[in-house]
Amino acid sequence: MSGSEPGHRIERVETVYQGWGRLLLATLRTPDGSVITRQIEDHGDAVAVLPYDATRGTVLLVRQSRPPLIFRSEHESVYEALAGRIDPGEDADTTARREAMEECGVALGAIDLVGHFFAMPAVSTERLSLYLAPYSLADRTSAGGGLAHDHEDIEVIEMRLDDLWEKGMAALADMKTAILVLALRERLDAQAWPPAA
Numbered sequence: 001m002s003g004s005e006p007g008h009r010i011e012r013v014e015t016v017y018q019g020w021g022r023l024l025l026a027t028l029r030t031p032d033g034s035v036i037t038r039q040i041e042d043h044g045d046a047v048a049v050l051p052y053d054a055t056r057g058t059v060l061l062v063r064q065s066r067p068p069l070i071f072r073s074e075h076e077s078v079y080e081a082l083a084g085r086i087d088p089g090e091d092a093d094t095t096a097r098r099e100a101m102e103e104c105g106v107a108l109g110a111i112d113l114v115g116h117f118f119a120m121p122a123v124s125t126e127r128l129s130l131y132l133a134p135y136s137l138a139d140r141t142s143a144g145g146g147l148a149h150d151h152e153d154i155e156v157i158e159m160r161l162d163d164l165w166e167k168g169m170a171a172l173a174d175m176k177t178a179i180l181v182l183a184l185r186e187r188l189d190a191q192a193w194p195p196a197a
Contacts, residue, residue: 007031013040042125048083049096049131050180051106052161054188056137059164060104060179063155078173079157081180083128092129100133104156105144108133114183119175130180132187161188 009029017023021043028036051060063077084099086092093111100108114130144156164171164181172178 011035041123042127043119044125045087045092045127045129046085047092047099047129047131048081048176048180049061049098049100049108049111049133050081050177050186051100051104051133051135052184053135053137054191057161058137058158059161059181059184060106060135062103063157064153068096073121077155079159079171079177081130081177083176095159096129096131096133100145101142103144103154104142105142106135107139107141108135109139110134111168114180117176117179128176129167130183132158134183136170 010026011029012027014025014027014028015022016025016039021041024040024042025039026040028038032034052058060082061079062082063079065077069075069077082099082103084095084102086095092113096111097108100106105125111131111133115135116131116132117128118124119126119128165185169178169181172181
């Protein structure tokens with residue numbers, strides 16, 4: 001029997017750590033009757049959004065210090081779509097708009113859902129809702145940069161799409177961002193971007 005067959009049953013869950021997220025230890029019974037344990041990381045669901053200006057040919061990306069990358073000795077921060085956890089009482093759309101304002105200082109109008117994705121289903125419960133969102137220069141109403149009391153220290157980058165395409169997928173080490181960039185490229189190709197002069 002493979003691990004994907006029905007019949008795996010969680011018999012007990014122990015909270016090993018609780019803080020911003022929870023680290024759980026789950027005891028499962030497999031279809032053949034074996035008892036196994038698995039770690040589960042649970043911090044709730046999140047969103048990521050990639051604002052783009054098709055008229056000017058730009059996107060908004062962010063960079064910030066990421067302790068797991070520092071731990072890996074990856075000293076170069078990666079380009080990321082803006083993102084954040086869905087707070088209690090919020091829906092994904094509301095979170096996407098809130099995070100856009102906090103991180104990039106941009107007020108979003110229309111937002112378009114690309115889809116819902118599990119980034120690491122082997123260890124994390126997090127489901128990411130990914131969005132594309134058109135914006136214009138007039139929608140950038142503040143500097144962004146994240147919440148000072150959370151020490152986010154976010155660098156906002158408005159990058160030309162041509163420069164992003166030139167960097168290629170190798171520059172997009174962050175998976176959610178890579179998915180959104182591919183979705184944007186597909187969308188703009190369908191609209192014959194860049195528009196004819």
